[in-house]
Amino acid sequence: MTPGARLQAAIDLLTDMHTGTAPADRSAAAFFRNRRYIGGSDRRAILDHAYAVLRQMAKLDWWIGEFVSEQGLPHLERARIIAKLILIDGWTADKVAGSFDGGDYRPKQMNRTERSFALSLEGADIRNGAQPKWVRFEYPEWIEKSLVKRFGPGYEQEMAAQIDEAATDIRANALKATREEAIAALAAENVTATATHLSPLGLRLDGRPPMGALKCFQDGLIEVQDEGSQLAALLVDARPGQRVVDFCAGAGGKTLAIAAAMKNKGKIVACDTLKGRVERAGDRLKRAGVFNVERRGLESERDPWVKRHAGSFDRVLVDAPCSGTGTWRRNPDAKWNLQPDDLPRLAKLQASILDSAQRLVKPGGRLVYATCSLLAEENDHQIDAFLASHPDFERLPIADVWRDVIGTDCPADGPTLSLTPMRHGTDGFFVAVMTRKASGGAAQTEEPAVEQE
C-alpha cells in the first residue's frame, strides 16, 4: 500500500471504531478480517496511525475544537489524522496535501477548510497551556475527582504514564520452560526479551513480534500476559494438589498462570458468566499443556453451582469486572467509553460477586480479589466493605504473601497491593488476599455442600 492508502485505511478504521459500541481492538479485528488483502506491515502502519490518534485524542480534538469554532466542522476522522500528522509526526501542511491527493485508495484532496486547518497547526505543540488538565493528560473529565481522591496531586503523572503504548509482556509457562529457556527460544526466533523486575516468570519483549507466528508461542512455552496480571495470579498462592476456583476466568489468562503454579496437580474450576469466553479458553489450555481445569459457565454470580460447592475450595480468585482504568495504555479507547454511571454499577456487581464467591472458600482457605482498576471505589473501599460485612474473613498482609510466593520485598506499602504504570511499569492492578478464619466454620449456606463433578 502507498503511505496515502494507509492513511485512508486509518481514517476508515477510526470511523469504524467510533461507530457502534465495540472496543477498538474488536473493531480493528473485524476491519482486517474484511480486508484480508492487507498485509502484515501495512496492517501495523494503519494500526499505528489509528492508535496514535486514540492515545492523544483529547488533545487532537481540542485543536480541532479551537479551529471549528471559527471555521465550521471538518470531517472528524480526516481532521484527526491531519492533526496527528502535523502535531505528532511533524509533517507540514504541504506534505499532508501530498498524501491527500485523491489518487487510488488515497484520501481525497483537502478542501479549503481542511487546508487552512492544516496550516493553522504547523509549528504548534500538541500540548497547549490553555488546555484543561483532563485534555493534557487524556482522561475523562468526570473521573478527575476519583483520581485526586486516590493519588492526590500526583494523579497527573499517573495519567501521563497511561498515554504511551505499553510494552508486550509475556510469561514463561513453567509447565514447559523456565524463564531462561523461554529467553533462549525467543532469541532463536530473533526476538529479544529481558526479564521483568517484579514477576519471576515475566519477560518484556523488544518491539512487537507477531506472537501467533512464533514457534515457541505455538508450542506453549510462553503466554502473552502483562506483568501485573502475572503477579495477581501468583499472589493466589495456589499450590499443587489444591482445589481452586477462578471465578471470573474470562478467556483464562490467570487460569493458565495458576495451573502452572499448581504444576497441573489438583483442580481449577474456571467460571464466567460469559460461557462462550470461558469455553474458548480450551485451545489456550491445550497449547499450554494444562489439563487440570474444568470450565464452567455461570448463569450469574449466584448460580446454584456456588451454593452446592460451598466451603470446598482452598483458593478462590475473583478477578472482578471493573473500570479497566489500569489498562488504558493498552486500550486507550476504553477511557472514552467509560461512563460516570459505570462506576456505581460496577462497584455493586463487584460486591455481589465477592459476596457470592466467598461461600466457596473453606475455613483456612483464601479469597483473592483483583482488579485492573486504579480507583479506590473498586479496590480498597470494596475490601473494607466486604470485611465489615463478613467478619469470618480477615485480610492477610500482602507483603507476607508476596514474600512467601515471590521471595522478594513487596514493592507496595499497605495491606493490599496497588501496582500502577507510573510506579511499577505494569498495568494498574489491585490485589487483596483474605482468609476465612479457620475457626469461623463453613460458609453460610442453606444446604450442605455436595460434590458434583
Ligand SMILES: C[S@@+](CC[C@H](N)C(=O)[O-])C[C@H]1O[C@@H](n2cnc3c(N)ncnc32)[C@H](O)[C@@H]1O
Ligand atoms: C477482568 S475480566 C477477567 C479476566 C481474566 N481473569 C483473565 O485473566 O484473562 C472479568 C470477567 O468477569 C466476568 N464477569 C462479569 N460478571 C460476572 C459475574 N456476575 N460472575 C462471574 N463473572 C463475571 C466477565 O465476563 C469477565 O470475563
